[in-house]
Amino acid sequence: MNEFFTLRQDGAIAHLQLSRPERMNTMSPAFFPALRDAVRGLQDDAATRVLVISSTGKHFSAGMALDVFAGNASADIAPARERRDPNADSQRQAVGALMQMLDTRSPRARLSFQESLRRLIDCFTALDEARFPVICAVQGGCIGGALDLATACDIRVCSADAFFTVQEIHIGMMADLGVLQRPAKIVPPGVARQMAYTGERIDARRALETGLVNAVLADADALLAHAMELARQIAAKSPLAVAGSKLALNHARDHGTAASLQQLTLLQSAIFDTTEMAEAIAAWKDKRDGEFAPLTPIARI
Template sequence: MHPQDYFELTIDAGGIAHLRLNRPERMNTMAPSFFPALRDAVRGLADAGQARVLVISSTGRHFSAGMALETFGGDGAMLDTSTPRARLNFQSSLRALMDCFTALDEARFPILCAIQGGCIGGALDLAAACDIRYASADAFFCVQETNVGMAADLGVLQRLQTIMPAGLARELAYTGERLPAERALACGLVNAVLPDADALLAHVLGVAAQIAAKSPLAVAGSKLALNHARDHGVAASLQQMSLLQSAIFDTAEMGVAITAWKAKAEPAFAPLGEVGKIS
């Protein structure tokens, strides 16, 4: 399958990229080829250097029902754990799948996730790898893997307890129960709950526009610092901040921001630019 069979990807003149899952008739389930398609789309945006923020949204009643069930019924090499060699290969395949969502976490721009209806199984792994999540009133979240006899393995168990209280993350993982939108808001999993899917997307695109209007250098530096602090102690993160700031501190960029602020005008910042390729 081609990427367009799973999602549509656009970017506007202001640097707002929008990736929209587009298989509502299949509840936007994720077949194996979805994962590298998502990874390559996100890393392609990051390398091109024009995107300032990415919105991930969906179509239909549900955001996504997660991994397509037929994936687990196959007899392909990816699921084979029958021998030591097969288990070693399974580990490599699983790490490659994990990397597809790690691409969201590592992107040079913030990623905002707009969730309506069900965010189930692998979809929650995806949402947890985004910077910020927003939900419609009918949204719910579920670590579905527990309900089908396996431990979730694409990052949700590692990321969820850094987003919400650890005890609640464990409850969701152990029980497989649904977390409704209002409780997701109360525990910090989502930043806002909107009445319906249209209001949700309008709100998220509004936040994206606010981000896109800021210095992409300042925003990218903030994401790097926040991610490092999440994964390291305060002392190590302060040390890393001194190195990061020495690399990205730009008085010209600040001048653009301050001049526009004084004039009550919109600043015009250059995009981050293309990442150099090794040929």
């Protein structure tokens, strides 16, 4: 259990919902490993075919808690201490680790900073690398680190009041958790650069026009319903074929066409399953959901 989000399983669909609306669902240090561990736990168990990430309250997330950068990280854990929150100790440890990471006063400290940042980035890379698709449903603000999270997902949908911004430029830093790398593969490069350089807000209409989101819904309720229906459509397909498709798409995103086609020949030979195909074809003809076995769980070493 953690204070940042709830995680529920409904058959093959997992739903991770940010649950700190009173703090605009800001991301304090302990959030990142909690998210990483939750996603990789779902991957290892192999029951999940789709993950939906949504939020509560007015905004999806205001990103990293700014008091961390201001050197006042203890402010975020003080309320937990007052509530006798069992997570307070782990939060204090995470805050301490982050403050140590932010020390760049010497060459040794900077070398340590690089490794710490790689591990922080890995917390969102877990979404990108998951064997199942991840759908991000955004209402209200998707700010700073929240945009890093959203762009690590496979599909984004939003409500009409949503907006997206690279907040880091406003506080004098370069965004560093993936938002300078992934959006340029999602939206036109000029749009990604303008967002990064200016920190301007991209509203829902503009997000749809540029391809940052796949759909805009009227409100948060309609948004979640749409995301869940999309998840149900994906979950009804062969999890083997969906996982293979994600691997191929991610490889093609990061490599040239020739290398990607070569990877595809190896991948297809590894997962080609005529029994799976026969069930999929029968289900399609009968206008029903296919009956597919889950992927094999991953041994935890």
